[in-house]
Amino acid sequence: MPDQPKPAGTPIQVVIAVVSFSETCGSTFPLIFRKANELQDEPRLLFHDDSLDRLTSGLGLGQIAFLYGSKRCLALSELLCIRSQVEFDRDVIFIDGGNSFDPYTLVQYAEENLLDRDRALDRTLVSRAFTCYQLTSLITQMLPKAVHQRKIKFIVVSDVIDLYCDPDLRNNRSLDLFKTSFNTLVTLARAERSIILTTCLDDTISGQFLCAVKQRADVILRFEERDGFTKLTLEKHPIYTQTGQRLIIKQPTPRVLEEFLEVGESG
DSSP states (O other): OOOOOOOTTOOOOOEEEEOOHHHHTTOOOOOEEEEHHHHTTOOEEOOSOHHHHHHHOOEETTOEEEEESSTHHHHHHHHHHHHHHHHHOSOEEEEESSSOOOHHHHHHHHHHTTOOHHHHHHTEEEEEOSSHHHHHHIIIIIHHHHHHHHTOOEEEEETTTGGGGOTTSOHHHHHHHHHHHHHHHHHHHHHHTOEEEEEEOOSOOOHHHHHHHHHHOSEEEEEEEETTEEEEEEEEOSSOSSOOEEEEEESSOOHHHHHHHHHHHHO
16 A cells, blocks of 8 residues: 555654664674764864864764864864863774874873873873874774774874875875775764864875865865964865865964974974
């Protein structure tokens, strides 16, 4: 028999199926069904800096962001490691592709956010890569399992492009490896409803790599250093259709970048 029409005014519920990343790898995990209106209530990870939060509206679950152009991206990523622990009360993962992770900066941000410093360090899981092959292996083989088992909600991949720019590698080969890694990160963020923050601390990026990122990342924020100030440009956002919005940070800067500037000026 044909379906009977629903009476006028009958509420309609939309259900979204979210498949875990481990299912796509061949493991058997039950499907998780969620109502669409529940997604509207999901928390966002905020920088807790009014200007930055107005510019970006924070980061949402399932998104992948890319910050590039300055070493200040590192300071911001470590701040969000702490903000994530406050917001989600979960461990965080920091994959260090540039050998630049600074536990002392993390401790400073923990104290500012009234977190126990030792607990904050214990909940930040760091893994370093020294070649693009190691980084690719970390991202494609080890990271998905760790994120699923530990229910991680925030992951940083620092200096995500640098190791793929090894002059000893053919450009096509390195670019293919990078695309494989970045595509894995995108899939992982979507499937596990995690936030993945990727950074590039250099202001010179190969156009091919940057193009690959811009095709897949949800949020792209560019840092440009000028005399006495930093310009932040929102180059891509899933909600704001008019990108190119800018934020000028003059000295003295918001607290989010103060410690980094002090270290940079003294060095």
